[in-house]
Amino acid sequence: MQFIKLTHYVLRSLRDxxxxxxxxxxxxxxxxxxxxxxxxxxxxxxxxxxxxxRLLNIPMEEKHLLxxxxxxxxxxxxxxxxxxxx
Numbered sequence: 001m002q003f004i005k006l007t008h009y010v011l012r013s014l015r016d017x018x019x020x021x022x023x024x025x026x027x028x029x030x031x032x033x034x035x036x037x038x039x040x041x042x043x044x045x046x047x048x049x050x051x052x053x054r055l056l057n058i059p060m061e062e063k064h065l066l067x068x069x070x071x072x073x074x075x076x077x078x079x080x081x082x083x084x085x086x
Contacts, residue, residue: 001085001086002085002086003034003083003084003085003086004083004084004086005083005084006022006035006080006081006082006083006084007077007080008072008077008080010084010086011068011071011072011080012072014037014068014084014086015068015069015072017037018039019037019038019039019068020038020039020040020042020067020068020069021037021038021039021040021042021065021066021067021068022035022036022037022038022065022066022068022071022084023035023036023038023064023065024036024064024065024066024082026082028064030082031081032081032082032083033081033082033083034082034083034085035066035082035083035084035085036084036085037084037085037086042067
C-alpha cells in the first residue's frame with residue numbers, strides 16, 4: 001500500500017471498489033492532506049444525531065471527510081488536494 005495523488009480517476013476507482021468517503025485527520029489548512037478510503041451508510045452517517053458524524057465536526061480535532069460522489073460532481077480536478085492511502 002502507498003499514498004497516491006488524489007485525482008478524479010482515483011476517486012472513481014475507489015467508488016467502483018465500494019468506498020464512498022475519504023477520511024482525514026490532517027489539518028484543515030494542510031496543503032497536502034492524507035486521506036483514507038472508507039465506507040459508511042451516508043444516510044445514517046450524516047444525521048446530526050449520529051455520534052460518529054458529530055465527532056468529525058469537533059473544530060479542535062480538525063477531523064474531516066470528503067464524500068466521493070460529491071467530490072466527483074462538484075470539485076474540479078485542479079482543486080483536489082492531498083494523497084490517498086491505497
